[in-house]
Amino acid sequence: MISFYVDSTELVEYILKNVEIAYFAESLGGTETLITYPITQTHADVPKDLLEKNGITDKLLRISVGIEGIDDLIGDFKRLLTQSYL
Numbered sequence: 001m002i003s004f005y006v007d008s009t010e011l012v013e014y015i016l017k018n019v020e021i022a023y024f025a026e027s028l029g030g031t032e033t034l035i036t037y038p039i040t041q042t043h044a045d046v047p048k049d050l051l052e053k054n055g056i057t058d059k060l061l062r063i064s065v066g067i068e069g070i071d072d073l074i075g076d077f078k079r080l081l082t083q084s085y086l
Contacts, residue, residue: 002063006081009058012037014085016061021068021076033066033073 006012015035016024022033026041036042039058043051051057065073 034064
């Protein structure tokens with residue numbers, strides 16, 4: 001499991017709409033690489049003060065790395081994080 005923050009909710013939306021190798025899914029228990037957005041998925045019912053206390057923000061993404069080729073995964077996320085999304 002890898003958790004990371006991005007600069008904006010616009011970048012979150014861009015990543016989730018444009019990721020090619022990982023699947024956008026709430027479950028993180030498969031053999032494929034999955035990406036989740038905790039604020040609207042796994043933690044949607046958690047009170048705001050508890051979210052803040054635990055660092056769950058609208059700029060946090062989580063990835064469960066699967067069995068795909070590492071170079072393919074790195075390339076996909078590098079593309080998403082380095083090109084202009086606006």
